[in-house]
Amino acid sequence: MHQSRKIFWWVTYYSIAMGFLETAVVVYLRKLYYPNGFFFPLAPVSSDIAIVELWRELATLIMLISIGVLAGRNRAEKFAYFLYSFAIWDLFYYVFLKVFLNWPESLMTWDILFLLPIPWVGPVIAPCIIAVTMVLFCLTVIRFTDKGIRVSMLPKERWLMWLGALVVIISFTMDYAEKKGATLWNNIMSHNSLLTNLVDYIPSDFNWFVFIVGELMILTAYFLYRRRLGNIIL
Numbered sequence: 001m002h003q004s005r006k007i008f009w010w011v012t013y014y015s016i017a018m019g020f021l022e023t024a025v026v027v028y029l030r031k032l033y034y035p036n037g038f039f040f041p042l043a044p045v046s047s048d049i050a051i052v053e054l055w056r057e058l059a060t061l062i063m064l065i066s067i068g069v070l071a072g073r074n075r076a077e078k079f080a081y082f083l084y085s086f087a088i089w090d091l092f093y094y095v096f097l098k099v100f101l102n103w104p105e106s107l108m109t110w111d112i113l114f115l116l117p118i119p120w121v122g123p124v125i126a127p128c129i130i131a132v133t134m135v136l137f138c139l140t141v142i143r144f145t146d147k148g149i150r151v152s153m154l155p156k157e158r159w160l161m162w163l164g165a166l167v168v169i170i171s172f173t174m175d176y177a178e179k180k181g182a183t184l185w186n187n188i189m190s191h192n193s194l195l196t197n198l199v200d201y202i203p204s205d206f207n208w209f210v211f212i213v214g215e216l217m218i219l220t221a222y223f224l225y226r227r228r229l230g231n232i233i234l
Contacts, residue, residue: 004073004146011071015085018063019092025056027100038103040110040202054115064089076151077141084138087131094124110203113172118180120172121203126211130168133215137222144229157225164217171211175203 033043045053068082097103104111107125114120144151153161179201 004142007071008142011067011081011085012088014067015064015088016092018060018085018089020096022060022089022093023096023100026097030101041200042112042198044199057115060089073145074151076153077145080138080141083134087134087138090127090131094128110206112198118173119176119198119201120169121176122172122206122211126172126206129215130218133218133222140222140226140229149229149232151229153221153225154228157221157228160224161218161221164214164219164221167214167217168211169214171207171214174207174210175205176201178205 029045030038033045064085065082067085068078068080071081072078094104103109104124107128108123110121111124111127112119112121113127141151
């Protein structure tokens with residue numbers, strides 16, 4: 001139990017530090033490209049910077065996956081620690097942005113969340129809701145693993161969670177895909193197309209219904225999972 005708690009806190013510290021590093025990159029980008037603040041449409045960036053940014057996002061995912069693999073005691077806990085690290089990194093990224101740049105202006109401020117394979121955009125509160133859900137799931141996995149209970153999800157729980165995650169991702173990409181439908185495939189195949197399309201892209205319509213449906217599916221999978229594990233103890 002003591003070792004598990006120690007690992008948990010070190011993963012937390014690591015994730016907070018990654019959140020700060022992510023913020024530092026954004027502070028530098030703002031100084032270089034957005035001295036008047038972040039507004040849509042985005043100011044163009046050079047293609048070499050865009051390529052580095054895409055690879056940086058991929059590197060960040062590898063780092064988060066790696067800490068999960070190293071920290072977890074079984075497959076479920078490794079995945080849970082990946083989600084936990086991702087969530088803490090994301091939440092503290094916004095915390096540090098608020099501290100250093102006083103951005104976002106509110107939880108409803110639009111943000112580009114991810115760039116691969118197409119841009120994900122949405123109000124800041126949306127990824128924060130997902131991050132809190134990730135933390136909830138991870139804490140449950142760690143707690144029951146500590147009790148010696150097998151924490152693997154049943155197929156119906158796993159499929160419901162993954163399907164919910166897919167629906168949430170779709171909600172983040174819908175506005176961009178609808179506005180850029182004619183050039184979407186080019187966007188996926190070419191970083192130059194991505195840059196061109198982002199320069200004249202202004203988000204306007206986040207589909208809260210699709211997002212909420214996806215989030216409810218994830219929460220349903222979680223509560224089914226949590227209740228089943230609780231019944232094992234009883």
